[in-house]
Amino acid sequence: MRRDESSLIRWLLIALALGFLGLFLVLPLAAVLAQALGKGTGAYFAALTQPDAWAAIRLTLLVAAIAVPVNIGFGLVASWAIAKFDFRGKSLLISLIDLPFSVSPVISGLVFVLLFGLQGWFGETLRDHNIRVLFAVPGIVLATMFVTFPFVARELIPLMEEQGREEEEAAIVLGAGGFKTFLTVTLPNVKWGLLHGVLLCNARAMGEFGAVSVVSGHIRGLTNTMPLHVEILYNEYDFVGAFAVASLLALLALLTLVAKSALEWRLRDEISALRQS
Amino acid sequence: MPKNNPAKPWRVIPGFGLTLGLTLGWLSVLVLIPLTSLFVMASGLSLDQWLAILADTRVQAAFRLSFGGALVAALINAAAGLLVAWVLVRYDFPGRRLIDAMVDLPFALPTAVAGIALAALYAPQGWIGQLIEPLGIKVAFTPLGAIVAMVFVGLPFVVRTVQPVLEDIDSEVEEAAASLGAGRWQTFTRVILPTLAPALLTGFALAFARAVGEYGSVIFIAGNFPGLSEIVPLLIVVRLEQYDYVGATAIAAIMLVASFVLLLAINGLQRWNRDRLSRGAA
Amino acid sequence: MIEVQNITKHFGAFRALDDVSLVVPKGKLVALLGPSGSGKTTLLRILAGLEAPDHGRVILDGIEATEQKARDRGIGFVFQHYALFRHMSVADNIAFGLTVRKGKDRPPRAEIDRRVGALLDLVQLSGLAGRYPTQLSGGQRQRVALARALAVEPRLLLLDEPFGALDAQVRKELRRWLRRLHDELGLTGVFVTHDQEEALEVADEVVVMNKGRIEQVGSPAAIYDQPATPFVYRFLGNVNSLPCAIHDGRAEIAGLSLAIEAPNSGGEGDGIAFVRPHDVEVRPPSDGLPRAVVEQLAILGPVVRADLLLPGNISIEVELTREQQNHLSLAKGSPVGLSLRRARVFAGA
Numbered sequence: 059m060r061r062d063e064s065s066l067i068r069w070l071l072i073a074l075a076l077g078f079l080g081l082f083l084v085l086p087l088a089a090v091l092a093q094a095l096g097k098g099t100g101a102y103f104a105a106l107t108q109p110d111a112w113a114a115i116r117l118t119l120l121v122a123a124i125a126v127p128v129n130i131g132f133g134l135v136a137s138w139a140i141a142k143f144d145f146r147g148k149s150l151l152i153s154l155i156d157l158p159f160s161v162s163p164v165i166s167g168l169v170f171v172l173l174f175g176l177q178g179w180f181g182e183t184l185r186d187h188n189i190r191v192l193f194a195v196p197g198i199v200l201a202t203m204f205v206t207f208p209f210v211a212r213e214l215i216p217l218m219e220e221q222g223r224e225e226e227e228a229a230i231v232l233g234a235g236g237f238k239t240f241l242t243v244t245l246p247n248v249k250w251g252l253l254h255g256v257l258l259c260n261a262r263a264m265g266e267f268g269a270v271s272v273v274s275g276h277i278r279g280l281t282n283t284m285p286l287h288v289e290i291l292y293n294e295y296d297f298v299g300a301f302a303v304a305s306l307l308a309l310l311a312l313l314t315l316v317a318k319s320a321l322e323w324r325l326r327d328e329i330s331a332l333r334q335s
Numbered sequence: 336m337p338k339n340n341p342a343k344p345w346r347v348i349p350g351f352g353l354t355l356g357l358t359l360g361w362l363s364v365l366v367l368i369p370l371t372s373l374f375v376m377a378s379g380l381s382l383d384q385w386l387a388i389l390a391d392t393r394v395q396a397a398f399r400l401s402f403g404g405a406l407v408a409a410l411i412n413a414a415a416g417l418l419v420a421w422v423l424v425r426y427d428f429p430g431r432r433l434i435d436a437m438v439d440l441p442f443a444l445p446t447a448v449a450g451i452a453l454a455a456l457y458a459p460q461g462w463i464g465q466l467i468e469p470l471g472i473k474v475a476f477t478p479l480g481a482i483v484a485m486v487f488v489g490l491p492f493v494v495r496t497v498q499p500v501l502e503d504i505d506s507e508v509e510e511a512a513a514s515l516g517a518g519r520w521q522t523f524t525r526v527i528l529p530t531l532a533p534a535l536l537t538g539f540a541l542a543f544a545r546a547v548g549e550y551g552s553v554i555f556i557a558g559n560f561p562g563l564s565e566i567v568p569l570l571i572v573v574r575l576e577q578y579d580y581v582g583a584t585a586i587a588a589i590m591l592v593a594s595f596v597l598l599l600a601i602n603g604l605q606r607w608n609r610d611r612l613s614r615g616a617a
Numbered sequence: 618m619i620e621v622q623n624i625t626k627h628f629g630a631f632r633a634l635d636d637v638s639l640v641v642p643k644g645k646l647v648a649l650l651g652p653s654g655s656g657k658t659t660l661l662r663i664l665a666g667l668e669a670p671d672h673g674r675v676i677l678d679g680i681e682a683t684e685q686k687a688r689d690r691g692i693g694f695v696f697q698h699y700a701l702f703r704h705m706s707v708a709d710n711i712a713f714g715l716t717v718r719k720g721k722d723r724p725p726r727a728e729i730d731r732r733v734g735a736l737l738d739l740v741q742l743s744g745l746a747g748r749y750p751t752q753l754s755g756g757q758r759q760r761v762a763l764a765r766a767l768a769v770e771p772r773l774l775l776l777d778e779p780f781g782a783l784d785a786q787v788r789k790e791l792r793r794w795l796r797r798l799h800d801e802l803g804l805t806g807v808f809v810t811h812d813q814e815e816a817l818e819v820a821d822e823v824v825v826m827n828k829g830r831i832e833q834v835g836s837p838a839a840i841y842d843q844p845a846t847p848f849v850y851r852f853l854g855n856v857n858s859l860p861c862a863i864h865d866g867r868a869e870i871a872g873l874s875l876a877i878e879a880p881n882s883g884g885e886g887d888g889i890a891f892v893r894p895h896d897v898e899v900r901p902p903s904d905g906l907p908r909a910v911v912e913q914l915a916i917l918g919p920v921v922r923a924d925l926l927l928p929g930n931i932s933i934e935v936e937l938t939r940e941q942q943n944h945l946s947l948a949k950g951s952p953v954g955l956s957l958r959r960a961r962v963f964a965g966a
Contacts, residue, residue, distance in 0.1 A: 063519055068426055071418065071421065071422055071426070072422050072426055072428055074418060075415075075418050075419045075421075075422040075423075076422075076434070078415045078418070078419065079419060079434060079437065079438070081463075082486060082487050082490055083437050083438075083440050083441075083490075084437075085456055085462065085463070086444075086449060086452035086453055086456060086487070087440070087444075087452070089452045089453075089455045089456050089461070089462065090448060090451075090452045093452075093455055132357075132358070132361050135354045135357045135358055135361075136354070136357075136358040136362075138350060138354045139350075139351065139354035139355040139357075139358050140358075142348045142350075142351075143346065143348070143351045143355070145351075145355070151358070151359075151362075153598075153602065154362060154366070154367070155358075155362060156598075157366055157370070157598075158366055160544055160548075160594045160595070160597065160598045160601075161370070161548065161591065161594060162547070162548025162549075162550065162567075162568050162587075162590055162594065163446075163548065163550050163551070163568070164548075164550050164568035164569075164571050164572055164587075165373070165548070165568070165571070165587045165590060165591060168373065168571060168575065168583060168584075168587050169369035169370055169372060169373050170369060171575060171580075172369075172372050172373055172376055172580070172584065173368075173369055173372055175580070177580055178372075179372060200365070203365055204365055204366065204369070207365060207366055223348060224696050224698060224700035225700045225701075225702055225703075226348050227347055227348065227667055227687075227694075227696070227700065228694065228696060228700040228701075228702075228765075229702070229713065229717070230347055230348065230687050230688050231665060231666075231667070231687050231688065231690075231692060231693075231694045232688075232713055232714035232717065232765070232766075232769055233688045233689075233714055233717050233718060233769065234688065234713070234714075234717040235349075235688070235717075236348070236349030236350050238717055239348070240350075242702075242713075242717070243702055246702075246704040246705075247703065247704060258442070258443075261442075261443045264445070265443075265444070265445025265446070265447075265448070266445070267445060267446045267447040267550070267551035268446070268550035268551050268568065271550075271551075271572070272572060272575065284445075285445045285446075285447040285448070285551070286447075288445075288447045288448065288451060289447055289555075292451050292555065297455075300451055301451065301455075304445075304447070304448040304451060304452070307444070307445045307447075307448045308444060308448055310443075311440065311443035311444040311445070311448075312443075314443045315436050315437065315439055315440060315443050316436070318436075318439065318443075319432075319435075319436040347666070347667050347668075347687050
């Protein structure tokens with residue numbers, strides 16, 4: 059029995075969907091490229107090689123290089139505790155880990171201003187010891203870690219729960235220690251899921267705007283990440299410069315999507331193999 | 336009878352205390368304490384201060400735009416997301432997998448990039464702006480622009496929640512409906528749509544929650560005229576830049592409470608969704 | 618010798634094991650048989666050190682092991698779903714228990730390879746050393762899991778529902794194979810099953826469990842021929858349970874009267890008599906015998922199964938040979954006379 063629509067309706071629906079996606083996904087991407095290259099490739103590369111642009115790129119890489127590994131560590135530790143043991147309040151803990159996703163980016167930055175700003179809880183202590191958190195790299199790192207907090211953990215928790223505990227128990231009955239079991243049994247089993255979480259975490263860490271904007275102070279060459287640099291250039295009507303840096307971020311997003319899709323196909327196969335066995 | 340020590344729970348897999356301790360510690364330091372500090376500060380406000388902040392028409396307008404705009408954007412996303420999910424699951428056409436992967440672009444593209452791209456598109460000289468300008472429609476630098484940006488950031492949510500449920504619908508159910516004499520449209524509205532309802536509602540709520548708090552993509556296109564096209568997160572930033580910590584904290588606290596209520600609602604919806612799915616499988 | 622003494626285990630309010638004591642003699646293969654929730658898997662996991670008892674002791678080869686960690690007990694455990702390491706080849710899975718040993722306890726690589734090779738031969742998977750678990754059939758995975766458990770030369774082999782996830786044919790072959798393997802290696806082993814046929818066929822000794830307690834321990838023949846409790850009768854199945862009235866040391870079942878043989882079933886009043894279908898003798902109707910009518914007949918190859926209706930609408934299942942059927946010219950509706958060769962009566966049950 060056919061359950062399909064007539065081909066006229068089908069193509070109409072496909073056209074509508076593609077039109078919507080084209081309007082909201084393809085056109086913005088194309089606009090970034092068009093604007094970046096609007097004055098030729100010479101202007102494009104000139105914009106990218108400016109010292110401030112370089113400083114922004116370096117700072118973005120530095121922030122990601124700190125936030126992402128911390129996130130991996132936390133994700134592995136939290137998912138081990140949650141997936142391999144039973145305890146009360148587990149679902150509350152999972153909800154709390156997800157919390158930063160439902161906080162507006164601006165508020166994610168604001169809380170650190172309230173803690174570390176001059177009028178904040180730790181403001182005076184920090185000033186007395188001449189430590190700068192706000193409007194400096196530590197604040198940017200903190201805000202980035204806050205907004206990316208759930209990424210790896212929420213990826214690993216359901217995966218590890220699905221895989222159960224029998225393999226770890228088997229390893230331990232065979233004489234393996236806890237850390238050895240983690241390294242030889244658990245980690246290889248979750249590596250693709252981990253990579254998936256890391257990709258998303260990295261994309262967000264490099265691309266975060268709102269939270270970082272509140273804590274950075276926008277000091278050119280010092281506390282501007284790439285997204286903040288885009289904003290400054292844009293507000294100064296340096297469109298080629300803004301879109302040139304934006305094009306790098308868009309490229310990062312596209313690469314992330316490609317890698318993510320490849321991983322998802324792989325994960326899907328693994329999970330279906332898992333369900334069969 | 337020998338009694339074993341019940342105080343020390345027996346766990347075959349080691350590391351429970353260590354990993355749970357680290358998890359709770361890091362969660363507290365990075366997330367819970369900072370969020371609590373915001374509420375502690377807000378609780379220090381007097382009733383008069385609250386009333387003054389809430390009576391401010393600029394604040395009221397910002398909340399109207401953030402929540403009203405997010406509602407409109409989420410409704411658009413519910414309809415368009417359902418359509419996109421349907422087309423991706425049910426029909427085969429060239430480039431389907433590529434488009435499927437592209438749906439997540441708003442998750443991966445930094446919001447600032449999306450913001451300036453949309454602003455460039457809808458500006459009066461932009462590709463879309465110059466087409467709609469003669470029709471008398473203005474998007475850039477109006478509340479409409481904020482809604483466009485909110486649609487962009489919320490786009491993947493409905494697609495990604497509806498898609499797996501749609502994939503799981505047993506073709507036999509539809510065939511049964513057809514065999515009982517239902518037309519295609521009846522089958523869709525009476526059989527498929529009710530099955531999708533929890534997922535659709537979850538996706539709608541997720542898109543709404545995301546749009547309410549959105550900042551980066553909105554501020555470039557909305558124009559940010561106080562009382563007209565200024566969203567709440569931007570108003571918080573403005574207050575901070577004026578060193579009005581009290582005002583910023585109060586507005587942020589209201590936003591946070593709203594987010595938590597939404598989060599609870601979404602959790603409830605997701606549970607409903609899961610229950611539906613597992614019952615369908617049984 | 619493996620011994621557990623007075624083991625009690627709760628999961629929350631649920632009592633999984635209630636004062637259980639058991640001895641597993643060296644070199645024997647013992648089946649823990651019972652329905653789900655009877656506590657059999659919990660007992661197995663306590664033996665392995667995967668769970669700890671609330672009370673009671675575990676003694677392995679005369680040494681107190683209650684507090685010993687799972688990894689130090691020297692036990693081979695075959696999990697119900699095998700728990701093979703899915704990212705490791707068959708050979709790496711089998712070698713795991715040897716490669717994780719530290720320092721001088723770890724055999725040299727060549728020795729490990731030799732032992733893995735020998736184990737692969739033993740479980741008849743020699744060609745599959747490089748395969749991954751997902752590329753194997755259920756029966757092959759089962760044998761890899763067994764080889765992995767044997768690689769550490771355990772003093773006790775524990776198997777949790779070893780044939781539970783396999784289809785009927787493979788199940789039968791693997792059962793016999795496990796029995797032969799056990800006889801060759803002379804291991805001490807305990808396996809959990811809910812399948813009475815499996816327990817009776819494979820084990821030297823069967824432990825029947827119910828609701829966290831041991832109902833009966835005995836050889837397969839003893840368990841089948843002399844069930845100790847109504848539960849064991851019902852669980853082993855293939856038995857008629859007939860309500861009866863007990864009076865003066867005799868049980869009355871719808872006109873059948875029999876002397877009560879068992880000493881533990883004294884008392885007066887209502888009871889239940891258990892009669893195996895092949896312990897009912899069907900004869901031509903005659904005056905001295907209780908009467909019944911054939912209600913259904915099913916010919917199952919060499920045997921005939923008949924449902925007989927006794928007065929008072931009590932149904933009883935009997936088994937007889939084709940020869941007997943022909944001799945009696947039994948058909949649906951035929952009247953017959955009955956006597957019981959053997960029955961067991963429990964008062965109040």
